[in-house]
Structures are given as structure tokens and as C-alpha cells.
Amino acid sequence: xxxIAQPWNIPKLTRRFxxxxxxxxxxxxxxxxxxxxxxxxDDQKITMITAYDAFSARLVEQAGxxxxxxxxxxxxxxxxxxxxLGVSMEAMLYHVEIVARxxxxxxVLGDMPFGSYQVNEDDALRNAVAFLKAGANAVKLExxxxxxxxxxxxxxxxxxxxxxxxxxxxxxxxTSGPRVNKSRDxxxxxxxxxxxxxxxxxxxxxxxxxxxxEITQALKVPTIGIGAGAGTSxxxxxxxxxxxxxxxxxxxxxxxxxxxxxxxxxxxxxxREEVEGGQxxxxxxxx
Ligand code: KIV
Numbered sequence: 001x002x003x004i005a006q007p008w009n010i011p012k013l014t015r016r017f018x019x020x021x022x023x024x025x026x027x028x029x030x031x032x033x034x035x036x037x038x039x040x041x042d043d044q045k046i047t048m049i050t051a052y053d054a055f056s057a058r059l060v061e062q063a064g065x066x067x068x069x070x071x072x073x074x075x076x077x078x079x080x081x082x083x084x085l086g087v088s089m090e091a092m093l094y095h096v097e098i099v100a101r102x103x104x105x106x107x108v109l110g111d112m113p114f115g116s117y118q119v120n121e122d123d124a125l126r127n128a129v130a131f132l133k134a135g136a137n138a139v140k141l142e143x144x145x146x147x148x149x150x151x152x153x154x155x156x157x158x159x160x161x162x163x164x165x166x167x168x169x170x171x172x173x174x175t176s177g178p179r180v181n182k183s184r185d186x187x188x189x190x191x192x193x194x195x196x197x198x199x200x201x202x203x204x205x206x207x208x209x210x211x212x213x214e215i216t217q218a219l220k221v222p223t224i225g226i227g228a229g230a231g232t233s234x235x236x237x238x239x240x241x242x243x244x245x246x247x248x249x250x251x252x253x254x255x256x257x258x259x260x261x262x263x264x265x266x267x268x269x270x271x272r273e274e275v276e277g278g279q280x281x282x283x284x285x286x287x
Contacts, residue, residue, distance in 0.1 A: 033201075045234050068107070070111060121149065138161065161199050165182075167206040167207075200221060203225075205227060
């Protein structure tokens with residue numbers, strides 16, 4: 001194992017000096033993996049929300065969220081799939097390009113879809129490069145220690161990687177549903193392996209809160225939880241779920257910060273009624 005230069009290896013004063021002397025350019029306005037490490041180091045919580053299009057990307061940016069995850073959850077939220085397995089590289093790159101184009105500050109994280117990194121390392125590297133060329137600042141992939149050599153190669157190639165442990169939706173056929181099929185010790189071992197391989201952060205999905213806290217305490221890199229309790233370094237939710245666009249999706253961890261399905265339905269129904277009833281358009285809406 002060799003030491004890869006990572007933000008947590010660089011003392012804070014050196015980091016500040018580098019930032020001052022390098023000079024700020026437009027591209028430096030964007031949140032970097034160093035900013036994420038610094039925020040976690042200052043005991044501030046990291047925020048991440050999915051974004052797939054101009055609409056969600058602009059809202060996520062304006063809300064001051066740290067990371068816009070162009071998640072493969074696009075398969076279930078926008079493509080009407082029952083799971084994420086059918087999402088293609090082509091579709092992911094399409095969405096990454098839009099999110100990168102419509103934002104200036106948020107870190108754009110591209111989620112590597114099923115099949116884009118599991119077959120062989122060369123393909124995986126090519127696909128990760130394609131994500132960065134499309135505008136992503138980093139990629140995320142699901143899986144444990146088995147992916148160490150790949151993650152090391154990606155970091156060496158200049159591609160920051162976020163890991164994803166616990167419930168990993170791309171393995172839904174192995175876990176027979178949304179559940180974690182690893183013990184506390186296996187999860188801890190995976191988390192430490194991924195850190196050694198060079199991930200800059202780690203998603204913990206549906207990991208019991210006590211175990212997620214222990215993993216977070218044991219790691220130097222930040223953890224980002226979804227259904228993993230309050231002891232992680234940050235939180236992630238899916239845009240459509242947390243704003244109430246998916247009324248039939250009700251996992252225990254989900255808190256809704258809006259009820260936009262209901263609001264949108266009300267507006268659409270009213271529009272239909274007014275067009276059918278001749279109230280819209282009125283004089284105020286006519287030329
Ligand atoms: O694709 C996605 O939205 C995700 C989050 C649930 C972490 O991977």
C-alpha cells in the first residue's frame with residue numbers, strides 16, 4: 001500500500017498557504033474535495049442532494065448544498081424504472097453535462113452506473129474519465145474492498161472517488177431487496193480498505209446508526225449517511241423524495257421538506273378545469 005496525496009494528509013496551514021499563493025480563478029469557485037475535507041475537519045456537516053437536470057441543479061446550487069450527486073437514482077426518479085440497474089453510461093453523461101453546465105459552485109459528483117466499472121478496470125477507468133470530461137468533479141461507485149485496486153488507479157489518474165457501502169442498490173438482486181448483507185466488522189473492514197485505496201468520502205446507506213458512527217469515528221475521510229443516523233459527517237437525500245415528488249416511496253429514514261407532488265397536481269387540475277371551463281386564458285393573459 002502506498003500513501004496517496006489526499007487533503008487530510010496536508011496540514012491546515014499548508015492548505016491555507018497554497019490557497020493564497022495559487023491565486024483564485026473562476027474554476028476555484030467550485031467546491032473541491034479539499035473543501036469537503038476541510039468542512040468535515042472543522043466539524044461542519046456536509047450536505048449532498050441529487051440533481052439530474054437544470055431545474056434540480058439550479059435549486060441545489062442556490063440552496064448552498066455542498067455536493068450535487070448526479071445519482072443513478074435517475075433511473076427510478078426520472079426514467080420510471082423499478083431499480084437502477086438499467087441506467088446507461090450515455091444517460092449518466094447526459095445528466096452530468098447538464099448539471100455541470102447549470103452550476104458554478106457545487107461539487108458535481110457523477111454516479112457510475114451498473115456495469116460501467118464491474119467488468120474490468122480498463123473500461124472502468126475509461127468510463128470514469130468520461131464522467132470528468134462531461135463536467136463531473138468526482139465519481140461515486142458502490143462496493144467494498146474488492147474495488148481497492150480500481151480506486152487506487154482512478155486516484156492515480158486524477159479522478160477523485162467517493163465510495164458507497166451498506167445497502168448498495170446496484171446489488172439489489174444479491175441482497176433480495178433494500179437491506180445490508182454485511183456484518184459490522186465486514187463494513188468496518190470495507191470502509192478502512194476504501195479509505196486506504198484513496199476515496200475522499202464514503203456514502204453509508206441504511207447502516208444502523210451505531211455502526212455508522214463507529215465507522216465515522218474510525219475514518220479520517222468523511223462519511224455521508226442516508227438512513228445511517230446522525231453520527232455521520234454529512235447527509236444525502238434524493239431531491240424528488242425529500243421534496244415530496246414521490247408520495248409512494250416512504251422509507252423510515254426519509255424526511256419530506258415539501259409536498260410538491262400534491263402542489264403540482266393541484267395546479268395541473270386547476271389548469272385543466274379552467275381551460276375546460278373557459279376561465280383561462282382571460283383578458284389579462286391575452287394580446
Ligand atoms: O443514486 C443515488 O441517488 C444514490 C444516493 C441514494 C446515495 O446513490
